[in-house]
Amino acid sequence: MIFKKKIITFSALAFFVLFGVAAVKVNFKERNLKVLPKDISDARLDSIMQTYNTALGVSCNFCHVPMKNIPDSLDYYSDAEPMKENARKMMKMVIDINKKNFYFYPEQRPEYLNTVSCKTCHRGEHFPPED
Numbered sequence: 001m002i003f004k005k006k007i008i009t010f011s012a013l014a015f016f017v018l019f020g021v022a023a024v025k026v027n028f029k030e031r032n033l034k035v036l037p038k039d040i041s042d043a044r045l046d047s048i049m050q051t052y053n054t055a056l057g058v059s060c061n062f063c064h065v066p067m068k069n070i071p072d073s074l075d076y077y078s079d080a081e082p083m084k085e086n087a088r089k090m091m092k093m094v095i096d097i098n099k100k101n102f103y104f105y106p107e108q109r110p111e112y113l114n115t116v117s118c119k120t121c122h123r124g125e126h127f128p129p130e131d
């Protein structure tokens, strides 16, 4: 009896572990990227996002809304925070400036050029000061 119970418990656990891992994988694969390349690596995406924090003097939640029901986590996929769309417009502008003026090597991706970057104008402020 006890042995049987253990097998059931184990199968249930195995099921949830496998199912859970599959669900997480699907979430990570599908991305809501309209400006950055869809095949961007996690590392590069992360480092670009870090530069936004530094350049604007904000945290990730400036553009990303909190995840429902999961405390202390952000829903990076969601477009519910209007600041995210503001940022997309800025990203397109910066890609455009770099592509037109600082694009010297065809093997580079214009989206990853950073001669002009957010920091160039923002210098640590989300609303750049006029001086």
Ligand code: HEC
Pocket (backbone or CB within 6 Å): 030, 031, 032, 033, 034, 035, 036, 037, 045, 046, 049, 050, 052, 053, 056, 058, 059, 060, 061, 062, 063, 064, 076, 077, 078, 083, 084, 085, 087, 088
């Ligand atoms: C100034 C606004 C801004 C800040 C600050 C910001 N992000 Fe983002 N983030 C964006 C935008 C805009 C996109 C969508 C880019 C696109 O459409 O190509 C995005 C996309 C993402 C994605 C991809 C989501 C998906 O659909 O798969 C992740 C992950 C992410 N951000 C993580 C972060 C993290 C972590 C931080 C803090 C270190 C951060 N972001 C800070 C604007 C921001």
Ligand code: HEC
Pocket (backbone or CB within 6 Å): 052, 056, 083, 086, 087, 090, 091, 094, 116, 117, 118, 119, 120, 121, 122, 126, 127, 128
């Ligand atoms: C050429 C200068 C310049 C560059 C480069 C630039 N910005 Fe901006 N950004 C501005 C100005 C100026 C404003 C204020 C706009 C206004 O007056 O309505 C602004 C406003 C914003 C806002 C709205 C802030 C708020 O509080 O309303 C966000 C978000 C933003 N920029 C993100 C970015 C990101 C992300 C990058 C890099 C991809 C970037 N910007 C690059 C000049 C720039």
